[in-house]
Amino acid sequence: MSSRERILGRVRRALADVPQDDTPYEQAVSRDYVREHGERSVAQTVDLLAENLADYRAIVHRCTAAELAAVIGRLLAERGSKTVLVPAGPNEEWLGGTDAERVPDRAESTPHELDQVESVVTGCAVAVAETGTIVLDGGPDQGRRRITLVPDHHICVVRVPEQVVSSVPQALERLDPVRPLTWISGPSATSDIELDRVEGVHGPRTLEVVLVSG
Amino acid sequence: MSGTFVGMPAFPKAAHEAVNNPTLRGNLRHATHTIRAKRATAVAELTDWAALREAGKRIKDHTLRHLDRYLEQLEASVTAAGGIVHWASDADEANRIVAGLVKATGESEVVKVKSMATQEIGLNEALEAEGIRAYETDLAELIVQLGKDRPSHILVPAIHRNRGEIRDIFEHEMSEWGRPAPDGLTDTPAELAEAARLHLREKFLRAKVGISGANFMVAETGTLVVVESEGNGRMCLTLPETLISVVGIEKIVPAWRDLEVFLQTLPRSSTAERMNPYTSTWTGTTDGDGPRTFHLVLLDNGRTDTLADEVGRQALRCIRCSACLNVCPVYERAGGHAYGSVYPGPIGAILSPQLRGTASEIDASLPYASSLCGACYEVCPVAIDIPEVLVHLRERVVEGGPVTREGNKVVLQPAKGHAAERAAMRAARWAFTRPGALRTGQRLASRTRRLHPRTLPGPGKAWSGSRDLPPVPAEPFRDWWQRTQGGKGGAK
């Protein structure tokens, strides 16, 4: 007997005492929880996102689409970054305000090579206001998962308000589970020393989020 | 301290040491009290917490009720997405599968994401025996591995260590495993985290094989989820060419949508955050992004035996958040090592004796490692009634009875060492079903009360070693009641 058959057989025997229950999944679970917490205007939801991002030590900037290139240029300059990773898709206009050397997101790049790059600029798929979370789904403006992991400085552009949702349930509705997802809430952190949170371990130690309107 | 749990003494004996270790007591008190208050605040932010808790419970119960169906569905979804599914009945089989998969890559080292399942099966030791070195990359697991220590907490396995001890471990041990600790390392948490970053960086960048567990597996889509903080998980899940995930079969949820419950309740219950810094989800393999080969090892190792117990099966709802450990007054004083398992605290006290059975001294003692205060049940985000299961397992220990072990129904004999207690309980039951006998006993106690000591010899020392006995009154209440006709007779 294969282990597969053995385990499935054990499961069936283990459940032999349980009364037959053919309630379909949709009805089996009461979902009396809310789709979002509180009532907010669109602008208030964006404000909450900014507040919660900052609460977990992301650095938040707000600007218009016209100002975006200048803001990113300034952030890279302030950081002193000479090299910046750029996903294959877009964003040439986002980088109009910097002279930093563009490093394309290529399949052949080794982790060691990525480790030499100072910053990365990406977009996101959705941002969650209640938790201060940005979610990347590997879309053209976000690239492979590793490019937002190895460099120590991540600038993430969020188009507001259209990419912002209030809550986790609303975020999941917008996301495609087939795509590899990375949910990011602040820079990397740990609670492993005395159960107290400190920022800055393996992921980017600086996370800057630019909320772009218009 | 040895790195294994084999041959652990019974809980009270192991706890005795911990209770009398002031450093350990201080470390545990500081850490658990820090997180308790924060968790309460994080949970209070969600006005619908009770509804989320109820939904989480029902999702898990529904899944367990139809576990065979959801396992088959998961297998099909993962396979369709390019993953390879393996089934392991027990720890040995899981270890053999993983070791074989690693060897097939030609590699002799792996990087690991913190995973309870691989701790449970002793994967690192099994790989070591096959000449494969496993590097733990979670900060707390690193501290445990470098210190040749044992984990003492589900979320923070090095919770028993304070910052000074961690500094010393890093300074003395890091060079044995790779890049040494920076010169002049202090004990500030930020510097310690930086030291771990530097030490592990090279290992991440060169790793060809990553090993993980998973917090959730979605049957409908074949998606796996890892919830973490440091980014070590992302490193292990995305940089290597091969990813092997070892996951308990109870980690399934039916649908993508179900994550909306657990991604709200898990972070707030574990690290008391609105959301943990990083959550990764992946479905099979993705062309050009992340590992090219993905293996999922589905682990039983006692879970189906647990599922067969109608009271105990609720323990399989556990999402490993650690909230029950953090509020437990017994855990706070006994420490995690006393539980003799990778699953310490209240959840460990109901999980270990079910996964492993109650045959060993430690497992038979775990159901008693609780005052039944109920704080664990109150904070559990999937409403596991831990006190109920503890009492149920006590019954199994003292009465024996039918259980399932490795898929077979067997009848346990009552455990040895409870004979005197059993006799006392029977005698008490006899007396308590005969009010006259109770009364005779009470009167005898009252008449001889001046002879009663405030402390006791022999087994009575368990009480009077630390507490005085109350004085026996001149007459029991029932005599007063009868004498005074319920106080109406005038006599006081």
Add this chain to the structure above:
Amino acid sequence: MRVALFLTCVNDTLYPETGRAVVKLLTRLGVEVDFPMAQTCCGQAHYNTGYRHEAEPLARHFSDVFGEYEAIVTPSGSCGAMVRELYPRMGERARAEGRGDSLAATLAPVVPKTYELTEFLVDVLGVTDVGAYYPHQVTYHPTCHGLRGLGLGDRPRRLLQAVKGLELVELPGAEECCGFGGTFALKNADVSAAMGADKVRNAESTGAEVLCAADNSCLMHIGGTMTRLSSGMRPVHIAEILASTEEEPAV
């Protein structure tokens, strides 16, 4: 209103003054109290130690003794929780073991009409000011089965706050278990004692003279720890505080 006092075996044997206080208090509030002499023990110690089958005859006995009363009042959170929470569970388990509905049916009548004392005062009698006088500094320890099992909430506190002369001081870490836990106190004596010592230290830090609780089992453990640690504090059951008046003060 005529109620049965379920005093509990521990109180009957070791704490008769608590029983006398309950009688005095309820009588003062116009309640007719009966003490069925056939009462013994609810079976909690058996049940919680793993001897459910030994507890069953005790539960049946309880039901026989108290079944006919309008209400059953007990000055013990844990024994109250035994009847209310665990008797129904015992019935369910017997059914699951294929022993039919007999146990569940026998126990069902006593479950909804069993009240812990403070619950009875606040919810059934609708009083918080019971006319008591107790000129002392008091700190209150909510015992676990009352707090989390029965959900007594702030009822005991509200009753204490209404007592004339009483100054209620908050107990740090109040909701943490004192470490009694029935046979836990014997089986895990070291941890139990450590919890008790921490509870006493927290109580002492309030500067109160009296530590009050609604369960003498916990007070036996805390009080025994207090005398062993030579603490100046006294453990007092809430019934004795609520029974105390200016005319007849508690000693």
